[in-house]
Amino acid sequence: TGAMEAAVANLFSPGDEVLVVRGGKFGERWAEIAQAFGMKAVPLDIGWGRALDPARVGNKIQKKPQIKAVLTQLVETSTGTLYDIEALGKILSETGAVLVVDAISGLCAQPLYTDRWGVDVAIASSQKALMTPPGLSFITISEKAWKLVENSSSPKYYWDFKKARDDLAKLQTPYTPAISLVVALRDSLRLIEKEGLEKVAKRHSRLAQATRKAVLAINLKILGDSPSNVLTSVVLPSKINGEKLRELMQARFGVQVAGGQGSLSGKIIRIAHLGWMDASDIIVVISALE
Amino acid sequence: TGAMEAAVANLFSPGDEVLVVRGGKFGERWAEIAQAFGMKAVPLDIGWGRALDPARVGNKIQKKPQIKAVLTQLVETSTGTLYDIEALGKILSETGAVLVVDAISGLCAQPLYTDRWGVDVAIASSQKALMTPPGLSFITISEKAWKLVENSSSPKYYWDFKKARDDLAKLQTPYTPAISLVVALRDSLRLIEKEGLEKVAKRHSRLAQATRKAVLAINLKILGDSPSNVLTSVVLPSKINGEKLRELMQARFGVQVAGGQGSLSGKIIRIAHLGWMDASDIIVVISALE
Secondary structure, eight states, X not given: OHHHHHHHHHHOOTTOEEEEEESSHHXXXXXXXXXXXXXXXXXXXXXXXXXXXXXXXXXXXXXXXXXXXXXXXXXXXXXXXXOOHHHHHHHHTTSSOEEEEEOTTTBTTBOOOHHHHTOSEEEEETTSTTOSOSOOEEEEEXXXXXXXXXXXXXXXXXXXXXXXXXXXXXXXXXXOOOHHHHHHHHHXXXXXXXXXXXXXXXXXXXXXXXXXXXXXXXXXXXXXXXXXXXXXXXXXXXXXXXXXXXXXXXXXXXXXXXXXXXXXXXXXXXXXXXXXXXXXXXXXHHHHHO | OHHHHHHHHHHOOTTOEEEEEESSHHHHHHHHHHHHTTOEEEEEEOOTTOOOXXXXXXXXXXXXTTEEEEEEESEXXXXXXXXXXXXXXXXXXXXXXXXXXXXXXXXXTBOOOHHHHTOSEEEEETTSTTOSOXXXXXXXXXXXXXXXXXXXXXXXXXXXXXXXXXHHTTTXXXXXXXXXXXXXXXXXXXXXXXXXXXXXXHHHHHHHHHHHHHHHHTXXXXXXXXXXXXXXXXXXXXXXXXXXXXXXXXXHHOOOOEEOOGGGTXXXXXXXXXXXXXXXXXXXXXXXXX
């Protein structure tokens, strides 16, 4: 969330219009941050758990060319939904709008090619598929996005991208970084490099498919029309309370699953299958659910 | 620095006047952050390495009652200088101005009694005398300071103190915290609790006095008129280049000391004696220096 705030404070100025894809809690967070910093957040509401239609975004940008950027997710973590960033990037690269992607839960679990796909700003964090404790965030910025940074008048000091860029050239950071986590991250990146980035995404895909087949096999439904490799949202029968189910799974089997957020609270459980989690974890969680 | 930015963004609004004690790099940082957020930073320049005269601050506040706060340090880390926060707090508690103290390097190395001394906002970090890796910051806020928070119109989202307060009541944080560091901190705090807070400060004082006596014994001078328990700034003879001395101490003896910053660059070295450092560390560093 700090990195999301940093992106907003560095890219935009008060009064700027930005388009926000709202299909879950993290889409809503983009809108809240942009509003907190005085931007006009134009919402594109797609429904929680629904796939993003990139053409809809393109139409909106054509009608409102003053929109500076589209803020969205690679995977909307509150529902586990994957958005088609490749198609969206292709459409936006022919416009003046910058594509800002929160890839916090998605990076490495899903393919993401920033340059090839036209992703101008990508945000990630240490604690998801990068298999490092929480505390670090990462941001990439394209040449197109740097132009916005140069013109931004929003207040920032700690988050200042220009200072970070200047220090990065000297292999430094502007302020004291979380060094122990950087050391841990180095080891995680070595593991990922050794396995190969495409194989890491395929491993996540295999676990996701296995989880979904198992959930369907015990006659439960999967949320939405675009489930990601990050997690599987299981729709519960109306007579089952999701929060009670979570407590039971934790108490009886020591298995932790996430609950639903906002309007989905109590109605779904979310089974994560990313990063360190492997096939045996999935077998355990499905057994507990069954 | 993030916590300093959070304090500025939560306490003040654009156009507010704040008084900034400038006696080193971190005093200057307060002014830079306040200016970046649109406040008017009235400087009180006391000279690098010089003690703070609390009465001077009191006079300034009396002349300019529109000043909302005084931003200062417990220990100005760039010079190792201790400021008399107890006396300053007493003076300011009789005015409308709020006292904001960056205690990042000072906490636990020096006594600091926020309530008793009238310190409205105190900022600390994990990586100094709290003996935990960097990545966590802490802020205390008095009732007097909460009134400023309620009226602040500066943009913030990730830093929002109100959200943090509401979540703290549920023993939660608004966004993903650096959990592994919180666990490490718990162990550090247990060590500090076991030793006793006053004894921890006394231990730092003993190391500081030993370091200074040793430095004087090898005919070198100590910077300034108010050295702290955090570190000792050694003034070098003009024929000795501080940066070369640091390299030599590192290469020959594996001993790391800090250099001077800004106008003191090359002219001093800074010997730290806080947190995990103990008497044997001081013996090694003095031997290397000698």
